[in-house]
Amino acid sequence: VLRNFKAPEKSLCLVWSPDKRTLAIGGRWKSTDELVIQLWDTVSGKVLSSPNTKVEEKSGHLDIDLAWTPDGNAIAYIDKQMIIIWDIRSGKLKQLSRSKATALAWSADGKVLACGGAGGEIRFYDRVSGKVNSYISHSYGPVSSVSFSPDGRFLATAGKLGTVCLWDAHRWQSLYKRQTYKINARGESVLAWSPDSTALVIGNDQQNALVILDAQSGTVFDVIQESQEPTSSLAWSPDGSLLATGTGSKNSIVQLWNAKSGFYEALQRLDTHMGPINTVVWSPDSNSLLFAGKDTMINLWQPKTSKQLRSFGDMREVVYGLAWSPDGKTFASAGNQGIRLWDIQSARARRILKNPPSTSRGVQTFISIAWSPDGTTLASGDIDGNIQIWDPNSSQPLHSFKACCGRVTSLSWSPDGLLLVSGGGDGTARVWDIRNGYQPYAVLLPLWGSIGPGIAFNPEGDYRGPPGIEEHVIYVVQTDSGQELLTQKKFANQYGWVNEPWQVGLYKPGAERVERNQRGLLMGRVGRQLLMISRMLLA
Structure with a gap:
């Protein structure tokens, strides 16, 4: 010294x-x-x-x-x-x-x-x-929303500026990217699929308009200007007839739209007086709507009669996410005091799922939640980047792992229940192989600028992206003297490795556990996620 x-x-x-x-x-x-x-x-x-x-x-x-x-x-x-x-x-x-x-x-x-x-x-x-x-x-920003199409063919991700990226959910090829709001727009974007998988609706918590896209081509069907309020949450009814939106402003409005006519005219409007609406979710039979916000109450609304049927709480915590079980008898709420499982008929919490305090904040704040298609498990994501899989009949998690993506903003199960996708605060969406112990299956990175819509890569470092993407790829190699940054050409010469795009999404998820080959072992030695995209190069 x-x-x-x-x-x-x-x-x-x-x-x-x-x-x-x-x-x-x-x-x-x-x-x-x-x-x-x-x-x-x-x-x-x-x-x-x-x-x-x-x-x-x-x-x-x-x-x-x-x-x-x-x-x-x-x-x-x-x-x-x-x-x-x-x-x-x-x-x-x-x-x-x-x-x-x-x-x-x-x-x-x-x-x-x-x-x-x-x-x-x-x-x-x-x-x-x-x-x-x-x-x-040069940054796409956090992936604020992820959602599989109901038919399981596509995955949609939403980020800053209402930028939507559509992915082939089998080959993990990025199909297109659409920026639905102006370049100076900010805020978190949300999206929802129509039940027939033909349309996508996008909202933003700082924009007073809803954008309807043709899911196949990305063409704008309609822009709903009548909203007059920024959108923080939205949900399409399972029967396809109604679209529900919740506002991100202090006006705290839940608005219904006629989605069946194709003109999306405004219908019932409920002034909730409960602060910004964080989440809205339909019952499986499309007869009821749950919504919650920052005032710690969860409300059940029947749109056909315009009646508020009952309230759940007061939990004295902000509710960030809601998920209705597939059988319609239970719903789960996510907040900063755990996950609560509610019985619809009695309006009582029958179970609380949470872990002992393990973060510097002293509490575990759950911000995303999703039921598996068969209703046997529940996935949760928290602000510290943890994903946990719960048995709803037990208070203990079945699986718990780090997503390594920043806060877990959104979760979506594939319709066949073989994959789970998480949206991350680091700008990626990560795909997990459920039956293989929630091992990494693919990482999706929506791209910014004119280079292309997105790139997907597997744990071995193979990637599938737009033409010319190899010029923007940097390999990070952990050596005894520290980290070394290599271009694709230098990495191939030094390690004898060649990208094979067809390897991305090659094996069927849930199949017999895949043994990584020697090339995969090499990748493991030089870094778990050796392929990284330099955002400063994505101009």
Whole structure:
């Protein structure tokens, strides 16, 4: 140890000056949560300077970043989502704009500041004017919704901007991608299939319109502007006659639409007075509708009579997901205090499924839930990326595994019950082989930009994607000296490996357990998910 520095207790960022003589330390005092940036002389160990970073309130968001200009005269930093440039010589601070920035970098001439955002976007600021010169986004964003078509032929995924990607659910070929909202749209998108698998409806919790797509071609059938409210949840009735939507605003409206006529005119409207609606789900016989939101109550509504039949709760927890059992006698609710199984007739919770606290939050927050087609098992996903499979007659999970995809936003079983798909906060959808112990079957990555709709790859690293995708593939190899990044050509030369697209989805899920060949063992040694897509190359 050459020297010790008395820095803020919550030190988060250390950056050397270009001349390597000064160390910038960014952090927060534990007692006040106040942001502090200090410049330390590494020879004398003294603080040279510190900007006046006054905060009006404590911030629960502790991520910051520091970036020196190449001439060493200024530092850019992030405080409470505000991007600030500190002129070290004058001590002046220049505030740029509020943005969910997570990373900063200066251009070589120090005239442009690049800011990476939490949503995958990059903004370029002019140092003098403080204005955004340009904006690019290479990230599809989280996969917020996944759903198999009722006939089992396709899988649809939805992400940022209402971008829908359709996949062949047997070969895992990406068929098309459609962006249903404007480029400046944000928010979480949701989707639902028509029961005959011919149409898809897409909603967004920050857009006042519903988009109906022809599932086969991706052509827009209709745009429902009469919604007047952003959509946070939607469901098509099993008989195909009605479409139900729940709003993501404080107006808390459940709206029914006539889907049978093909014109999607508005029908009954229920003002629930319960805050944003997180989830709506139809009963198997299409006679009743369950909905829940942030006010901790679950309500049962009968659309034909416009009557609210009963309420379930109060659980004193936000309900993030609902799933009706195939026999229509039970439904499951997912929240931050566990999974509850409710008896429809008695309106009582007959069982609570949850694990002992195992996260830093102290509780396990379940945000997605889905019944298997035969009703014998229940799948759940939580905010920490865990997937669990439950026996509804037992309080213990049958299987529990890490999805390695960030938060598990959505779950969908294939109609034959052989596959489970999870949507992830990392922008992927992951396919799990159920009868082979929920082993990874395929990973789907919707692509951003003009390169193509998406790419699918298997655990061995084989991938199937649009023409030219190999130019954008990077292999991450774990070696004794660390990680090594290789192009496809270099990887093939070094490891003697060639991509075989036909291997993706080759074996039938649920068949006799597949033994991985020598090539697969090699893949296991160099990394479980050795194939990665460099998002910065997906322009």
